[in-house]
Amino acid sequence: MSELFVPVLLTIITASTPLVFAAAGEVVVEKSGVLNLGVEGMMIVGAVIAFAVGVKTESAALAIISGAAGGMLTAFIFGFLTLRLLANQVATGLALTIFGLGLSALIGHGFVGKTFSGLPKIGVPFLEQIPVLGPLLFVHDILVYLSVIAVFLITYVFNKTRLGLIIRAVGENHHAAHSIGYSIVWVRMGCILFGGSMAGLGGAYLSLAYTPLWVEGMTAGRGWIALALVVFASWRAWRAFFGAYLFGGITIIQLHAQGFGVDIASQFLSMLPYLATIVVLVLISNNSSRMMLNAPADLGKSFHASD
Amino acid sequence: MIFKRLILGVFLITGMLFNAADGSAAEKKAKVGFVYVGPIGDHGWSYQHNAGRLAIARTFSDKVKTTYVESVPYGADATRVITKLARSGHDLIFTTSFGYMNPTLKIAKRFPKVKFEHATGYKRSKNLATYSGRFYEGRHVVGLIAGKMTKSNILGYVASFPIPEVIRGINSTIIAARSVNPKIKIKVVWVSTWFDPGKEADAAKALIAQGADVILQHTDSPAPLQQAQKNKVWAVGQASDMVNFGPKAQLTAIIDDWNAYYINRTKAMLDGTWSSQDTWGGFKSGMVKMAPYNKAIPSDVVAMAEKAKDGIIAGTVHPFTGPIKDQSGKIVIPAGKMADDGMLLGMNFYVEGVDGTIPK
Numbered sequence: 001m002s003e004l005f006v007p008v009l010l011t012i013i014t015a016s017t018p019l020v021f022a023a024a025g026e027v028v029v030e031k032s033g034v035l036n037l038g039v040e041g042m043m044i045v046g047a048v049i050a051f052a053v054g055v056k057t058e059s060a061a062l063a064i065i066s067g068a069a070g071g072m073l074t075a076f077i078f079g080f081l082t083l084r085l086l087a088n089q090v091a092t093g094l095a096l097t098i099f100g101l102g103l104s105a106l107i108g109h110g111f112v113g114k115t116f117s118g119l120p121k122i123g124v125p126f127l128e129q130i131p132v133l134g135p136l137l138f139v140h141d142i143l144v145y146l147s148v149i150a151v152f153l154i155t156y157v158f159n160k161t162r163l164g165l166i167i168r169a170v171g172e173n174h175h176a177a178h179s180i181g182y183s184i185v186w187v188r189m190g191c192i193l194f195g196g197s198m199a200g201l202g203g204a205y206l207s208l209a210y211t212p213l214w215v216e217g218m219t220a221g222r223g224w225i226a227l228a229l230v231v232f233a234s235w236r237a238w239r240a241f242f243g244a245y246l247f248g249g250i251t252i253i254q255l256h257a258q259g260f261g262v263d264i265a266s267q268f269l270s271m272l273p274y275l276a277t278i279v280v281l282v283l284i285s286n287n288s289s290r291m292m293l294n295a296p297a298d299l300g301k302s303f304h305a306s307d
Numbered sequence: 308m309i310f311k312r313l314i315l316g317v318f319l320i321t322g323m324l325f326n327a328a329d330g331s332a333a334e335k336k337a338k339v340g341f342v343y344v345g346p347i348g349d350h351g352w353s354y355q356h357n358a359g360r361l362a363i364a365r366t367f368s369d370k371v372k373t374t375y376v377e378s379v380p381y382g383a384d385a386t387r388v389i390t391k392l393a394r395s396g397h398d399l400i401f402t403t404s405f406g407y408m409n410p411t412l413k414i415a416k417r418f419p420k421v422k423f424e425h426a427t428g429y430k431r432s433k434n435l436a437t438y439s440g441r442f443y444e445g446r447h448v449v450g451l452i453a454g455k456m457t458k459s460n461i462l463g464y465v466a467s468f469p470i471p472e473v474i475r476g477i478n479s480t481i482i483a484a485r486s487v488n489p490k491i492k493i494k495v496v497w498v499s500t501w502f503d504p505g506k507e508a509d510a511a512k513a514l515i516a517q518g519a520d521v522i523l524q525h526t527d528s529p530a531p532l533q534q535a536q537k538n539k540v541w542a543v544g545q546a547s548d549m550v551n552f553g554p555k556a557q558l559t560a561i562i563d564d565w566n567a568y569y570i571n572r573t574k575a576m577l578d579g580t581w582s583s584q585d586t587w588g589g590f591k592s593g594m595v596k597m598a599p600y601n602k603a604i605p606s607d608v609v610a611m612a613e614k615a616k617d618g619i620i621a622g623t624v625h626p627f628t629g630p631i632k633d634q635s636g637k638i639v640i641p642a643g644k645m646a647d648d649g650m651l652l653g654m655n656f657y658v659e660g661v662d663g664t665i666p667k
Binding site: 004007008011014015018105108109112113114115118206210211212213215216217218220221222251252255256258259260261262263265266267270 | 345347348349350378469495497503508509510513516529533537551552662663666
């Protein structure tokens with residue numbers, strides 16, 4: 001039985017990891033009161049840069065770092081436009097996606113058809129020997145571990161640290177936070193850059209581990225799914241983590257079910273991950289006051305000290 | 308999805324501006340437009356159509372200006388993009404995916420002076436021609452090779468949408484495979500997309516986990532082939548030679564070559580001899596080609612594959628020659644008979660040996 005389930009579950013982890021990165025990063029961005037719709041653009045720039053560096057240097061570590069840096073640089077453009085020039089966040093985010101898709105196609109032009117050896121799997125000593133659970137939980141590439149650690153860290157920072165409180169204060173009421181002396185622009189810029197590097201890591205995971213190749217538009221809408229997952233998770237990183245695994249899980253299980261010849265329309269099965277997301281969204285948002293409580297009050301609003 | 312729409316809107320507006328800007332400069336040149344379903348860098352379907360566009364640009368560099376719009380989704384977005392091309396002075400417009408059929412037909416009626424060509428569809432009008440490749444001929448050759456190479460007797464097929472084009476390919480493969488190895492089964496996984504490398508790879512992984520040792524695909528990215536390479540099973544490239552993505556895994560690839568057709572049709576448009584017609588080219592016209600065979604394939608299997616290909620060119624071999632039974636065992640093509648083009652074009656049933664049912 002386990003030789004049947006382990007590959008399925010392993011595929012689910014692969015399918016969910018890019019979403020975990022992008023969604024958890026966006027949770028932090030939105031908690032600080034910024035709505036960055038450019039996740040798809042940051043992801044794909046991260047993907048292409050990670051892949052390009054990976055092919056040129058054959059170094060997985062350099063490739064991962066460059067992917068995160070690529071996402072971060074793209075996010076910096078967004079931060080500069082929305083925080084410094086006070087551009088509309090929704091429009092800038094959309095533009096960032098279009099820009100990222102175009103830029104990545106340009107950068108990736110010379111890398112179409114190249115291949116990368118993929119990320120090495122790292123086994124946790126002793127734990128990897130456990131039957132079934134060992135190969136399932138303790139033999140992965142570095143990015144899978146990193147995605148889990150990141151979710152833990154974000155949850156910890158928001159719940160237990162002063163930094164978390166500051167970010168939340170900035171997102172809830174930027175005037176109040178400003179009046180007690182916090183720099184709204186720098187806090188938000190920090191969050192935007194963090195979100196960008198996380199999206200970049202999600203993209204890097206796609207082009208280095210998931211399908212180690214570069215093709216234009218290879219994110220195929222995962223950035224948008226990550227954005228939906230943030231609302232789904234009511235702005236909590238650990239819920240975004242489970243949302244990503246729910247989405248990835250249903251996607252993969254339906255593919256396997258088809259292979260076994262389960263007699264359900266494949267269109268219906270393809271719809272399932274989205275349907276499940278919508279159902280959960282409806283369930284958690286039917287209590288509108290609780291929903292309002294979770295959403296950062298100043299989400300999407302520009303800040304200027306003179307307002 | 309609303310965001311995607313918004314983005315497309317922005318794209319269209321910028322597209323309009325560009326079209327307006329270059330309208331005057333290209334006054335004397337004829338304009339040929341292309342609509343692609345995927346990105347031109349997909350290394351598959353859209354990549355090959357774009358190669359055809361570049362062939363036009365090379366051949367008629369002084370007479371024709373070519374434009375293209377890539378990654379255009381089916382539905383209202385396609386309608387807008389095609390209308391925009393028709394309105395901005397294009398003389399000939401190629402819409403290169405099945406799902407553009409109804410929008411193209413509708414818009415062709417509204418712009419009677421513009422010439423339209425729709426790939427893989429079956430609806431024509433006075434100014435709307437159709438064209439496609441007999442890819443099932445390539446899949447016949449692939450099926451023979453796969454039948455000889457599989458050890459597990461399970462072929463895995465990553466499929467996009469349940470349209471006759473795709474179903475025909477699955478049937479052609481299994482008929483050929485079972486002709487050399489009657490124990491073979493084929494498992495089909497539908498991914499409901501033409502292009503999503505991640506999902507295509509996941510489907511390939513699912514098939515490999517369930518015992519398939521030859522991966523075939525009717526989606527456009529090289530991801531399934533790459534998964535096959537990683538898992539040390541065989542695979543067949545789609546639309547273009549994808550050997551770089553799986554040098555050990557790729558048995559061969561079915562190559563779509565549109566260049567000659569696109570050049571001919573553009574020439575006809577320039578000469579004023581263009582008329583609406585239906586073209587369905589295969590090995591014979593060079594629209595379908597096979598990539599070099601993997602060195603690991605035994606020479607007698609290569610010889611058999613080449614013989615089948617030559618037979619198809621000569622007209623002595625037809626991939627759909629009876630007796631052929633459907634899944635329930637009923638004979639659909641009697642012994643000695645061959646399927647005619649009408650039956651091939653409307654094919655909506657699986658033949659014997661395919662696992663599962665066609666999504667309705």
